[in-house]
Amino acid sequence: MKKAFQGLPCVWLSCFGHNLNLAIVKVLKLQRVESAVRACRHLVQGFSRSWRRKRELKKNQGLLNIPEKSLIHDVVTRWGSTFKMIERFLEQQQACCAVLAADRSSWHLMPKDSDVCTLEMVCQLLRPLNDFTDLLASETKTSLSSLKPVMEHITGILEEKEEDDALTKQMKKVMRDDLQQRYSSEDVNKLIDIACFIDPRFKGNFSQNKDETVMFTVEEAVKLEEITSRPPQELPAFITAEEQALVPSAATKKKDKSLSCLLKKITSAKQETVKEGDVPLKERVIAEVKLYMSQPPISSDTDPLAWWKIHAQELPLLGKVARKFLCIPATSVPSQRVFSCSGHILVPHRSKLNPGKVNMLTFLHLNLD
Incomplete structure (x- = not known):
């Protein structure tokens, strides 16, 4: 895409949300941060694969008066999911550690104190950026x-x-x-x-x-x-003949003999005279x-x-x-949301929908309140 834009009379501008996400990914690739995030991910996987740990987690949440929420696993293609995983772990840290401490076979899932400290610093830094990313993704214009x-x-x-x-x-x-x-x-x-x-x-x-x-x-x-202000025959070379044909001409305009139309012509002529002055x-x-x-x-x-x-x-x-x-x-979040919407409409059991029907359903889904 960058190569294609080099031959056009315009500037290539990448998605700001994607650029912000790439900058955050660079932070997560720092050695100390990456080690702490890996430990957190390992713990979340350990709970997601064991019904016994899930049950004990729910019990400890009730005993410690912690909100009964499940741990979140991060997804590479989902912006901010790593931050949400870290934030949820820090919120449920006491309950998780209580479950792991009671089971000797689960001690390997226990994160180190240094990793927890690192996760707290990462969460503190990324929280305002995550809030902004959510606001950016929710806007349509x-x-x-x-x-x-x-x-x-x-x-x-x-x-x-x-x-x-x-x-x-x-x-x-x-x-x-x-x-x-x-x-x-x-x-x-x-x-x-x-x-x-x-x-x-x-x-x-x-x-x-x-x-x-x-x-x-x-x-x-x-x-x-x-x-x-150029006439259609003098438009730039990169404008095609089909696009030039779309330029309205005086002959194709609908004639209107009302007084308002006459006044509009007089006003336009006066403005053109002023523009063509000194x-x-x-x-x-x-x-x-x-x-x-x-x-x-x-x-x-x-x-x-x-x-x-x-x-x-x-x-x-x-x-x-x-x-x-x-x-x-x-x-590009709003345009990507349109593609996601079309993907939810055109599912395997509705694969025979014609393109016109898909376009109509997508338009209705995105424009009806």
Whole structure:
């Protein structure tokens, strides 16, 4: 996929959730951490394969007033499952150790004190990241514009503190370096900065160099206006003949003789006259940027696309930039959820469903509340 994108006039951007998971996996591969996680996994397997240990675990949970919950086994393909396994073991540690201590043949499953200490440090570090991963996976419209503030938040979590021990500092450094390496490209950072700036929730609050971000946005708006204002025969070479045929022409538009249509034509002609005047395109974009920055930011729980739908006529040049960048997803989790949904619908005993029916059932499942 990366090789294919090299020949296209666009930037390859990988899933942020997957990148975060890869950084966490690197932490789990540290020798001390890997040994502790292996011991925890060995204990969980020992309980899952013995009904007697499960029964004794339930008895000890009642005696120790611990919630009656089963141990969790981690799955490689499931994000955060290792953290959930560690967290559940630490919650049930007293009950598990009581069961193992009463059976001499099970003493080999007992984790060392050093391993338990390591698991506690790993759990403390990964808990806020796991909470964020769950929130990221639950969202259906996570735009690329949210990536900049999220990265700043995660960087704050991974900052080394004086009270941190050597292992915690090492784990933080491994994750921080891995994420910085994955987002070290200038093109990727430029893309993220423009997307964050064009989002009315954030604007330029998270840009390291606000003036440079504004300059990139102005250049992008000028380029988009020049491309979209070309006639169909002058469109870029990578647009196919079929796509050019989809461009509406004056002859194919439905004629409307109402007064509102006439006023719309007059207004459009007046706007075109103003645009074709002495004001250069770049200055018009800069004027829109100033107007955009003068408006108060919206709340974080407001949909930025809904805001731009209202202000698109007021800021037409920046609206094209928003339409291009705010549609970029920060993570592929929603699209992967669609594939998982289709897999649950097209099961072996329903293998004769035609593709159209599968598409209809998938659409209804994902869009009906």
